[in-house]
Amino acid sequence: MNRSLLSERILEERIRNHLTQEELACRLGVSKAAVSKWECGQSLPDIALVPQIASLFSVTLDDLFGYEPLASEEKREEVTEWLQALLAEDPAQAATYAERQSARYWSDPELLKAVGLALYVKAIEPSISDEANCPEPTSRVADLAERILRRVLQLDPDGPSTDFVLQALCILLASEGREGQADELIEKMVPAKPNMAAIILAGIAIRAGNSKRAEIALKRQLLFSLLEVASCAQALAGVEGVSAEELEDILVLAAAIQAPDGFAALFPTLVPIIRIALATQLVESGDSDRALAELERFVEDLERCCETFENPQNPPFFKPVDEFLWRNGDEKADEARGEAAASLRSSFVSSITSNESWGTLRGNPRFDAVMRRLGEEEVSV
Known part of the structure; x- marks a missing residue:
């Protein structure tokens, strides 16, 4: 037992219940001196008395001991x-x-x-x-x-x-x-085969006449599947050995799944991360012209990404399962999203400026324009 905490609680509850030490002692069948020692932290109540004390004060044992299973x-x-x-x-x-x-x-x-x-x-x-x-x-x-x-x-x-x-x-x-x-x-x-559980569940719901449950099951699974596709595509961009041509194919896929209204909000970082991987691979291979073209497009992708972070618009299609989407109207969440956008921009600037291959383009008007647009000076201050 935490002696000091229990002593404080007994004292607080005795006072809150308008009892004197003598009255509390009488109700518990102990001496006034025993109660005094409890409250001073000199001794603890017998374990058999603890439930009786909690009951007398109309509190739980957790309350009496000051135990909080969950933090506020x-x-x-x-x-x-x-x-x-x-x-x-x-x-x-x-x-x-x-x-x-x-x-x-x-x-x-x-x-x-x-x-x-x-x-x-x-x-x-x-x-x-x-x-x-x-x-x-x-x-x-x-x-x-x-x-x-x-x-x-x-x-x-x-x-x-x-x-x-x-x-x-x-x-x-x-x-x-x-x-x-x-x-x-x-x-x-890691699944060894496609997961058909949602489809089976939807079929059962339809046969039972519960079309809403079928819709929710299928849209939830579709949402999760899209997130898995986006995560795999984004991870592939960082795998050594994936060629520039393969990255271009991944970009086509990424852009396609983001195209419908609001779908970019599901995975806003997808396109910029793949794009910068492609641009970096091109500059490291010496193809500066294509690298700069992709870098310029990357800045546009990043600006859209940060705007989505700060003002996400959930796709209406997934309204039935919006508990898995962005929270809107939450001040703390809005602040966190703004911080995430700033951090993302800063990390990209850092990765570009620390790469020696990009450093060789310092002084190139197109490269310098991109870095100004990224706010390099502001980030590095």
């Missing part, structure tokens, strides 16, 4: 902000703080997810993976991130963020040379 939204934000600040300054202290908070909320998947992902990001940073600098904090942060992410998957195996958490865990394991463990986690989830 404010608490989650507080923990996340404080943890990120500590990670930037002192990873060892951050790990201690994360251990304490995760132990307190070991049944809260949302708080654990925030903590685990923050630790994961720090664990895979090159600056802390250098064993010559700080091996102990690095190892501790990585180990804690793994343990917490595994707990999130245990608590919420089918949640909306499961794939993201699983991906982070697999990357973390692979970064430590444990590719085999990562394979074991993910390989069983």
Whole structure:
């Protein structure tokens, strides 16, 4: 038991219930001195008395002990902000703080997810993976991130963020040379054939006269399938060995699935990521003219992407399953989307300016115009 916390709760509840120490002692069959010692933290009630105390105060045992199985939204934000600040300054202290908070909320998947992902990001940073600098904090942060992410998957195996958490865990394991463990986690989830469950479910619903359920099942599966196609296409752009010609084919596919009204909002980064991969491959191969043409088109793609981030318009087609789409009218979500757009633009500028092949085009009017349009000076300040 947490002696100080329980002592405070007994004192607070006794006062709230307008009881004196003597009255409380009488109702519990103990001495006034015993109650006084409880409230001063000098001793604890007998375990058999604890349910009686909770009942007397009309509170639950969780309330009496100050146990919160789920953190409030404010608490989650507080923990996340404080943890990120500590990670930037002192990873060892951050790990201690994360251990304490995760132990307190070991049944809260949302708080654990925030903590685990923050630790994961720090664990895979090159600056802390250098064993010559700080091996102990690095190892501790990585180990804690793994343990917490595994707990999130245990608590919420089918949640909306499961794939993201699983991906982070697999990357973390692979970064430590444990590719085999990562394979074991993910390989069983890779489908060996198309998933026809939604079609079967829709057929059952139609035969039962429930056309709305059929529509929802099919549109949900179609939405998920489109997201999977987009994710695979985007990932292919980063695979070494994919040729420029293949990237052009992928771009055609990407543009086609984004073409209908609002569909670009489902995966706004798809086209710019593939386009910059194509442009980079062309400049590295020495085809400057085609590379510049693709880079110019990339800027247009990126501007549309950032505009979509900041003002997403969900495709009307998927209205029946809008719980999987962008949230509109949410101030925090709007702010986060704006920050994501700025971060995306900054990361692209950084990748271009750090690539030596693009550096050879400095002074070329077309290249310099593109960089001005990207706001390179503003980003690098």
